[in-house]
Amino acid sequence: MFLFPVCSPFLTSPSCLSVFPPPEMKGKNPWNTPTTIIITVIGIIAIVALVTVAVLQNRHLPQKYKYGIVLDAGSSHTSVYIYKLCQIYTVGISSYASAPWKAGESLRACMQDVEQQVPKKRHRQTPLYLGATAGMRLLKYNSSMSDGVLQAVEEALQKFPFSYQGARILSGQEEGAFGWVTVNYLDDRLSQVCGLETTGALDLGGASTQISFVSDKYNGSESPSNSVNFRLYGNDYNLYTHSFLCYGKDQALLMTQSVPEMLNDPCFNPGYTAIKNYSKIYDSPCLSGWKPQKIPTHFTHNGTGNFQQCQRIVKSIFNFTHCKYSQCSFNGIFQPSLQGQFGAFSAYYFVMSFLNLTDTTMPLEAVKAKLAHYCSTPWNQIKQQHPEVNEKYLAGYCFSGTYILTLLMEGYNFTSEEYSNIKFIKKIKDSDAGWTLGYMLNLTNMIPAEAPDSPLLPYSGYVSLVTIMAILLFILFILCLCPLWTRCSKQPEIV
Ligand SMILES: Nc1ncnc2c1ncn2[C@@H]1O[C@H](COP(=O)(O)OP(=O)(O)O)[C@@H](O)[C@H]1O
Numbered sequence: 001m002f003l004f005p006v007c008s009p010f011l012t013s014p015s016c017l018s019v020f021p022p023p024e025m026k027g028k029n030p031w032n033t034p035t036t037i038i039i040t041v042i043g044i045i046a047i048v049a050l051v052t053v054a055v056l057q058n059r060h061l062p063q064k065y066k067y068g069i070v071l072d073a074g075s076s077h078t079s080v081y082i083y084k085l086c087q088i089y090t091v092g093i094s095s096y097a098s099a100p101w102k103a104g105e106s107l108r109a110c111m112q113d114v115e116q117q118v119p120k121k122r123h124r125q126t127p128l129y130l131g132a133t134a135g136m137r138l139l140k141y142n143s144s145m146s147d148g149v150l151q152a153v154e155e156a157l158q159k160f161p162f163s164y165q166g167a168r169i170l171s172g173q174e175e176g177a178f179g180w181v182t183v184n185y186l187d188d189r190l191s192q193v194c195g196l197e198t199t200g201a202l203d204l205g206g207a208s209t210q211i212s213f214v215s216d217k218y219n220g221s222e223s224p225s226n227s228v229n230f231r232l233y234g235n236d237y238n239l240y241t242h243s244f245l246c247y248g249k250d251q252a253l254l255m256t257q258s259v260p261e262m263l264n265d266p267c268f269n270p271g272y273t274a275i276k277n278y279s280k281i282y283d284s285p286c287l288s289g290w291k292p293q294k295i296p297t298h299f300t301h302n303g304t305g306n307f308q309q310c311q312r313i314v315k316s317i318f319n320f321t322h323c324k325y326s327q328c329s330f331n332g333i334f335q336p337s338l339q340g341q342f343g344a345f346s347a348y349y350f351v352m353s354f355l356n357l358t359d360t361t362m363p364l365e366a367v368k369a370k371l372a373h374y375c376s377t378p379w380n381q382i383k384q385q386h387p388e389v390n391e392k393y394l395a396g397y398c399f400s401g402t403y404i405l406t407l408l409m410e411g412y413n414f415t416s417e418e419y420s421n422i423k424f425i426k427k428i429k430d431s432d433a434g435w436t437l438g439y440m441l442n443l444t445n446m447i448p449a450e451a452p453d454s455p456l457l458p459y460s461g462y463v464s465l466v467t468i469m470a471i472l473l474f475i476l477f478i479l480c481l482c483p484l485w486t487r488c489s490k491q492p493e494i495v
């Protein structure tokens with residue numbers, strides 16, 4: 001706070017008169033006396049200092065370049081996010097149940113890469129999280145081996161020089177809700193003035209799938225377990241979210257293959273054939289209790305490539321009959337009416353982008369015709385057309401595309417008109433869509449519950465205000481000297 005010489009041409013208070021100038025200065029040019037020069041210099045320094053402080057106070061501090069690392073331990077993969085993806089091309093950590101130490105080992109190479117990417121001087125301040133999703137939820141459901149896997153992962157991650165914050169299994173609700181936070185944070189739909197419609201989040205994994213959106217007609221009273229409340233930037237959001245365990249695309253495929261007569265498969269291209277192990281199907285917790293009494297250990301899996309027949313088989317793993325609520329999606333799960341736009345990411349994007357079906361303005365009948373054509377294409381032709389694609393994925397695109405359409409249209413009840421409200425996305429503004437960013441933002445409190453103090457003026461407003469003030473002050477300061485001089489240069493009349 002800077003005190004100005006409190007004198008003004010309008011003030012004729014004695015204090016002002018007594019300050020300027022001493023009597024011996026009578027009749028001399030008041031402007032070149034040492035007193036005046038000192039006072040003027042002080043005034044100018046004060047004004048310059050004021051302007052400097054004002055500018056510094058409002059200068060946008062360079063955003064401290066922060067890092068954060070989140071490992072997404074999915075059912076089929078583990079990804080490391082440090083604002084860019086470091087994909088670990090192995091299987092999900094839940095696959096190491098029988099040899100937990102391998103789970104920790106599987107992260108080493110990528111974490112060493114991360115150690116190179118984060119500046120050394122920031123290692124200690126960089127929070128490191130591991131969140132495991134549906135693959136580990138299934139392992140935990142099936143056995144106590146999930147603890148051994150998490151422990152092995154913990155030991156491996158603690159060897160790295162980051163600020164280790166823990167490894168845990170997310171609930172389906174968290175996975176859905178944080179995916180919604182990520183999509184809306186990246187799309188700048190959270191820090192705006194209230195009332196901006198948010199975007200729903202659709203996440204398709206290997207072992208589970210999540211749907212999360214805000215519905216004006218849903219206040220959480222019907223089926224409270226599907227309700228998550230957020231207060232972000234001063235706005236309240238009542239989110240509907242549900243995670244369908246076993247309805248990720250890999251587990252859904254196993255469930256379709258459990259259908260007894262499933263040897264000739266319409267969801268695989270004609271000419272596709274593979275010898276498969278029934279135990280891989282019936283070991284999944286998603287099929288516990290489904291195992292027929294007498295089955296061979298292996299079966300020959302043949303593709304026949306028929307989209308309509310595939311749709312029928314896919315629909316057979318959904319239950320649309322019972323619903324104790326006002327309305328349901330499937331398997332008796334409450335779901336309010338769909339509302340607004342939706343971002344569909346992870347496997348939704350991987351599959352639909354491969355099939356060239358990410359354009360949701362395409363009429364649904366045309367989408368189905370394209371998919372039917374792909375499914376009926378002979379397997380050899382498919383392999384010739386896509387030599388670079390991993391056969392593990394290539395063989396599954398007909399099923400996965402059919403599954404996605406069935407899940408969206410029959411499962412979540414998107415109408416053919418509402419289908420165009422869906423956008424298949426991989427990234428938003430160069431960041432991957434997924435739960436990890438929302439998870440880290442939440443844990444590091446980077447999204448305030450209250451709106452940040454909105455500046456009364458934009459930055460430029462501050463600068464011009466301060467500059468105007470400084471000029472006015474300077475003029476005032478000079479004016480203050482003049483009348484006092486004139487008045488002060490005469491001897492005060494003693495009456
Ligand atoms: N390039 C790709 N093409 C097709 N599917 C893919 C591709 N990359 C990953 N996927 C699939 O995306 C899904 C990712 O699931 P993941 O996140 O690991 O599991 P979850 O979220 O259920 O724990 C898996 O089904 C995986 O096979």
Ligand SMILES: [Ca+2]
Pocket residue numbers: 074075133204205206346
């Ligand atoms: Ca996932």
